[in-house]
Amino acid sequence: MCGIVGFLGKRNASEVLVEGLSKLEYRGYDSAGVAILNHGDINVKKCKGRLRNLEEKLNVEPLEGNLGIGHTRWATHGEPSDVNSHPHCNGNETVSVVHNGIIENYLSIKEWLTSKGYEFLSDTDTEVIPNLVDYYYEGDLIDAVIKATRKMEGSYAIGVISEKEPDKIVAVRKDSPLIVGVGEDEYFIASDIPAVLNHTRNVYLLEDKEFVIMTRQGIKLVNEEKEEIKKEIYKVTWNADAAEKGGFEDFTIKEIHEQPKAVKDTMTSRIVEGEKIKLDKISLTKEHLDNIDKVYIVACGTAYHAGVVGKYVIEKLAGIPVEIDVASEFRYREPLMNDRTLLIVVSQSGETADTLAVLRDGKKKGCRVLAVTNVVGSSVSREAHDVLYTWAGPEIAVASTKAYVTQLIAMYTLALHLASLKEKLTVEDIEEIKKEMLELPKKIEKVIENKEEIQKFASKHYMERDMFFLGRGLDYAIAMEASLKLKELTYIHSEAYPGGELKHGPIALIEKGTVVISSLTQTALRDKMVSNIQEVATRGARVMAIAYEGDTEVEKSVEAVIYIPRTLDLLAPVLAIIPMQLLAYYTAVQKGLDVDKPRNLAKSVTVE
Numbered sequence: 001m002c003g004i005v006g007f008l009g010k011r012n013a014s015e016v017l018v019e020g021l022s023k024l025e026y027r028g029y030d031s032a033g034v035a036i037l038n039h040g041d042i043n044v045k046k047c048k049g050r051l052r053n054l055e056e057k058l059n060v061e062p063l064e065g066n067l068g069i070g071h072t073r074w075a076t077h078g079e080p081s082d083v084n085s086h087p088h089c090n091g092n093e094t095v096s097v098v099h100n101g102i103i104e105n106y107l108s109i110k111e112w113l114t115s116k117g118y119e120f121l122s123d124t125d126t127e128v129i130p131n132l133v134d135y136y137y138e139g140d141l142i143d144a145v146i147k148a149t150r151k152m153e154g155s156y157a158i159g160v161i162s163e164k165e166p167d168k169i170v171a172v173r174k175d176s177p178l179i180v181g182v183g184e185d186e187y188f189i190a191s192d193i194p195a196v197l198n199h200t201r202n203v204y205l206l207e208d209k210e211f212v213i214m215t216r217q218g219i220k221l222v223n224e225e226k227e228e229i230k231k232e233i234y235k236v237t238w239n240a241d242a243a244e245k246g247g248f249e250d251f252t253i254k255e256i257h258e259q260p261k262a263v264k265d266t267m268t269s270r271i272v273e274g275e276k277i278k279l280d281k282i283s284l285t286k287e288h289l290d291n292i293d294k295v296y297i298v299a300c301g302t303a304y305h306a307g308v309v310g311k312y313v314i315e316k317l318a319g320i321p322v323e324i325d326v327a328s329e330f331r332y333r334e335p336l337m338n339d340r341t342l343l344i345v346v347s348q349s350g351e352t353a354d355t356l357a358v359l360r361d362g363k364k365k366g367c368r369v370l371a372v373t374n375v376v377g378s379s380v381s382r383e384a385h386d387v388l389y390t391w392a393g394p395e396i397a398v399a400s401t402k403a404y405v406t407q408l409i410a411m412y413t414l415a416l417h418l419a420s421l422k423e424k425l426t427v428e429d430i431e432e433i434k435k436e437m438l439e440l441p442k443k444i445e446k447v448i449e450n451k452e453e454i455q456k457f458a459s460k461h462y463m464e465r466d467m468f469f470l471g472r473g474l475d476y477a478i479a480m481e482a483s484l485k486l487k488e489l490t491y492i493h494s495e496a497y498p499g500g501e502l503k504h505g506p507i508a509l510i511e512k513g514t515v516v517i518s519s520l521t522q523t524a525l526r527d528k529m530v531s532n533i534q535e536v537a538t539r540g541a542r543v544m545a546i547a548y549e550g551d552t553e554v555e556k557s558v559e560a561v562i563y564i565p566r567t568l569d570l571l572a573p574v575l576a577i578i579p580m581q582l583l584a585y586y587t588a589v590q591k592g593l594d595v596d597k598p599r600n601l602a603k604s605v606t607v608e
């Protein structure tokens, strides 16, 4: 996820662009840059780090010119660095491009352009775009951009400028957001409305493959055949603060809604039907694996809970025994790590102190270290031998939601990869799981759409003092995460127990009115879980169950059932956790709490 802006008018473009980018920093902030066209020359200033670094650079060496494009980056391909920052240019810097999205086939385009004499400086996917535009340029920038996009697969919102047509910006989107701002004798493009709100409230909301041709004479929107598109101006009536959250009340609910896309992005180019799983930053081979006799997964908080699912699925699919621990315990228990150990660390931020300490200790002891992280260029991504990025985009809300589900996807992907290295599953088995995984984004959307039932339950129970989560197998793994979410967001005391442990003590806590939440997605354990639900219901508990569509029998003993679409039991955590996230969220909202920044918590725990 990145933010792009473009400006054409009479004012100093770099000032307008930087101000616009400041409203998009929530989309990424590991580097920033602008390209300004002045007297037919493109001048680029870009650097690693926050936007203020770019501002300082521009204060020392200001850029003249009143047409340009700008970018704030959330690295996906290539670590945050000056050279990987946008805008990117072709070799002789006659074309410059800002891009938000992922060009999935960039490697084959790069090879093809290289064979035609083009050279590349960065590790980014984006750099192929200015070179494609240069390659296809035959006197008309819009033609070149249309041809370039025909070659590109994946998602993009791009802004393009060219020295050959110095009074023009061309832009287009596909599966990444882009709007056009229409001011008085000045025009804008941006990834999101707040970037233009200080200048205009009149915007065009672009659809996929609608091309913008912006000149001093005005704006023309065309389709791929260059036929003009007539579009209504949308008048923005809300304020900038709300818009940065994409119209959502807060980042937490926005990020919950972003989960279908985050899951899809994390699978992109890795899980493809009929193709082998591709993990580009993982060089772990069958030989490495044959030499490994122990696997540890180590992490903290939500990432640890994703690791619990990881243990289960790696053991089941790849047949490798896995131990899981929280980093703060693991590091001080003199773990038995050596050169026959595979250490998997999971961390959204990639900067969590305890997790990082375990990684470093593991390396010292000769382990092979594989990191699952969301932040390109983070400490764990730099220090691990292998990296599996989750592509959730920046997670702003302190309580993790979309990062968690993408960590689950990473765990499935890794388990399948290990299983195929170990030749533990047939190609047909792997294909079946992949096929179901590819269905998950749509199914998550369906679960989110069904939020009213959860809202109702939350509005009845938001004043509870305690809540309990029960589950068996993978349902227990997500019960732990659900319980953490409830604590973090609502400050309600909660505990997660395996259903089978109930009679060994916890059932003493159940009394008339106690709220119990339980999911029933593990077919082999379903009847046992129903018995556990009956045991607590008989003692007066009010139960909310999460069950597969069609499992209506469970309605008899519970106050509410939230149905989720059927999937493989193994993948069910990705769907079953969503109602529990929503329950925590709506309960917190009912209580009037600050959901994005719960008390006493920080997004990244960089001290132990």
Ligand code: M6R
Pocket: 300, 301, 302, 303, 304, 346, 347, 348, 349, 350, 351, 352, 355, 398, 399, 400, 401, 488, 601, 603, 604, 605
């Ligand atoms: O950045 P990390 O994934 O390493 O962070 C680990 C935990 O601090 C984090 O998951 C924490 O538990 C969140 N607040 C959960 O919502």
